[in-house]
Amino acid sequence: xxxxxxxxxxxxxxxDFVAAREANIHIQEGEFFSFLGPSGCGKTTLLRAVSGxxxxxxxxxxxxxKDMAGIGPNKRPTALIFQNLALFPLMTVWENIAFALEVxxxxxxxxxxxxxxxxxxxxxxxxxxxxxxxxxxxxxxRVAIARALAAEPDVLLLDEPLSALDLKLRQxxxxxxxxxxxxxxxxxxxxxxxxxxxxxxxxHVAVMSQGVIEQVADxxxxxxxxxxxFVASFVGENNLFSGKVVEATAEYxxxxxxxxxxxxxxxxxxxxTQLAAGDDAYVFIRPESLKFVNGNTFDNQVTGKIxxxxxxxxxxxxxFDVKGIDKRVKLSMVNDGRSxxxxxGEQVPLGFNADxxxxxxxGDLAAE
Amino acid sequence: xxxxxxxxxxxxxxxxxxxxxxxxGCWILLMIILPQLFMVDFSxxxxxxxxQWGTDAHYxxxxxxxxxxxxxxxxxxxxxxxDLSVFGRxxxxxxxxxxxxxxxxYPVAYYLAHVAQGGWARLMVMSLIIPFWVNELLRAFAFKxxxxxxxxxxxxxxxxxxxxxxxxxxxxGVALYAGLSYAYILLMIFPIYNAIESLDKNQIxxxxxxxxxxxxxxxxxxxxxxxxxxTSGCTMVFMLTAGALAAPQILGGPSSLWFTQxxxxxxxxxxxxxxxxxxAIILLATCIIFVLFVMRIFKVKxxxxxx
Numbered sequence: 001x002x003x004x005x006x007x008x009x010x011x012x013x014x015x016d017f018v019a020a021r022e023a024n025i026h027i028q029e030g031e032f033f034s035f036l037g038p039s040g041c042g043k044t045t046l047l048r049a050v051s052g053x054x055x056x057x058x059x060x061x062x063x064x065x066k067d068m069a070g071i072g073p074n075k076r077p078t079a080l081i082f083q084n085l086a087l088f089p090l091m092t093v094w095e096n097i098a099f100a101l102e103v104x105x106x107x108x109x110x111x112x113x114x115x116x117x118x119x120x121x122x123x124x125x126x127x128x129x130x131x132x133x134x135x136x137x138x139x140x141x142r143v144a145i146a147r148a149l150a151a152e153p154d155v156l157l158l159d160e161p162l163s164a165l166d167l168k169l170r171q172x173x174x175x176x177x178x179x180x181x182x183x184x185x186x187x188x189x190x191x192x193x194x195x196x197x198x199x200x201x202x203x204h205v206a207v208m209s210q211g212v213i214e215q216v217a218d219x220x221x222x223x224x225x226x227x228x229x230f231v232a233s234f235v236g237e238n239n240l241f242s243g244k245v246v247e248a249t250a251e252y253x254x255x256x257x258x259x260x261x262x263x264x265x266x267x268x269x270x271x272x273t274q275l276a277a278g279d280d281a282y283v284f285i286r287p288e289s290l291k292f293v294n295g296n297t298f299d300n301q302v303t304g305k306i307x308x309x310x311x312x313x314x315x316x317x318x319x320f321d322v323k324g325i326d327k328r329v330k331l332s333m334v335n336d337g338r339s340x341x342x343x344x345g346e347q348v349p350l351g352f353n354a355d356x357x358x359x360x361x362x363g364d365l366a367a368e
Numbered sequence: 369x370x371x372x373x374x375x376x377x378x379x380x381x382x383x384x385x386x387x388x389x390x391x392x393g394c395w396i397l398l399m400i401i402l403p404q405l406f407m408v409d410f411s412x413x414x415x416x417x418x419x420q421w422g423t424d425a426h427y428x429x430x431x432x433x434x435x436x437x438x439x440x441x442x443x444x445x446x447x448x449x450x451d452l453s454v455f456g457r458x459x460x461x462x463x464x465x466x467x468x469x470x471x472x473x474y475p476v477a478y479y480l481a482h483v484a485q486g487g488w489a490r491l492m493v494m495s496l497i498i499p500f501w502v503n504e505l506l507r508a509f510a511f512k513x514x515x516x517x518x519x520x521x522x523x524x525x526x527x528x529x530x531x532x533x534x535x536x537x538x539x540x541g542v543a544l545y546a547g548l549s550y551a552y553i554l555l556m557i558f559p560i561y562n563a564i565e566s567l568d569k570n571q572i573x574x575x576x577x578x579x580x581x582x583x584x585x586x587x588x589x590x591x592x593x594x595x596x597x598x599t600s601g602c603t604m605v606f607m608l609t610a611g612a613l614a615a616p617q618i619l620g621g622p623s624s625l626w627f628t629q630x631x632x633x634x635x636x637x638x639x640x641x642x643x644x645x646x647x648a649i650i651l652l653a654t655c656i657i658f659v660l661f662v663m664r665i666f667k668v669k670x671x672x673x674x675x
Contacts, residue, residue: 053573074579086570090592099588100578151578
């Protein structure tokens, strides 16, 4: 069984501090949904409201269409995987996994059978008799997932469960988590500050900042069509030019910046065009969309002085000082065997097309 | 081994290393080993006045142990029911007091460690500790007054109509159990508190999230984790209660004798140091054996208690 989760105008306050503000989200049943945001943005708070450890100050949490008000975490059809996993160290692996069944009064044989099935699912057969402390980080991870799945939840909640693992294992576990989700078919709600995790695994991502949900969309939309300056600066890398809008249509906006007039796409928010002539605005362009002009024509052109370049094997990262911008402008290009034919300190024309740039109203940016 | 000592001296410097060795050595030898050895030696000797110590009259004998069992120095005709029953009652009462303390302290310790927050928790700890700044004897007398026939407890119970005449809490042993339970309550609370506090809160939440009712969370998660603390607290309370003297002396009813009072009488009233020593050794040995036995049942290792 799987269920949808609905946050209906949820506010969560701790005294004067607002941890979550007017959260409205509908998470479809069976999807992999991520909350992405920097630490302290309120994503864990929302997760705790779904799991029942916290009551919203205002608004409703609905799971499978049922209002969860007054229903404790032990009675909700959710299971939570903690950031530190919180496996029971004094129980064996199989006892950990079968704990939810023990609670329901299942016989020992029944519990053992279910535990063995789940051990099979997480590819740890015959490890049931071990103590938790004898497992490696990745194995503990999988046991925590199995323990949560044993409760047969409609919704599985994951609170940054991969953050303690090293990079390699984390990347491996991403694929594995996604595969497990597709196998069991229940709704996963995943909390992370790692955009790589959110983008690779999720059907939909909600980007959060300071208690506010900035945007809910699938990964490519979040990346290519960020609706706010925060999302544009938090997800992926972006070069930023700021200025005033001099010309705006529903599709594009032209922004007068110290580096020149730049054209970028408008991104509608809640169905409304965001920029009009005279507004303060940012133009964002991804490093991979910024090019050396090299005789081609581009909608937008700026001139930059090459500061330094980094060779990453498959990529070249080139950094420029562009007139009117404090921060270095970054250009990424695939290493296609041709070396860069420019010297350090040289002034080089750079270009990008308006379709790949976004123009957004000014707003809070993600901290570096 | 020699390299260990060389390193020990190198690490701490000669002065500090010598000080540590001498002070710890003196402590162990003078305060622990010698007095106990002296008592053991005494318990196996005939009871003679000090001028004859070391003479032939001060011979080795097991008569005091025999007396404890059979009520006479040599004979084995009948058991010494008086002393044995006091002994048995003391052990049972100590177990009882330990269980009362455990029942009282576990919830309090849990509350302090996982529910109470910041200032409130500190206030609670302070209000637990401060009463113990008062002398033990004064506290015992305070209990005697409280539980007296015109004390606050009787007045209250009569006032709300539960009793129609004062109940003799002293004779009933209630005052003694209450006083003893209170006397060592901190020794129960703090080991349990320390153990519970080191439990990751997420484990409790995880169990709850998996559908567990509160009692099962305690049974399966909190208590197994806290077991060393519980054992440590129970051991201390049991040992000290069984060996308590002041509280039974002051709060005990006329008919209830504590085994330590018999030891006290042997030393101070009967002038029979040897018998007192023998009885004290019996009490000590029984307590140690009992504690080790209980630890074995609950599968706690000695090293865990010290954590």
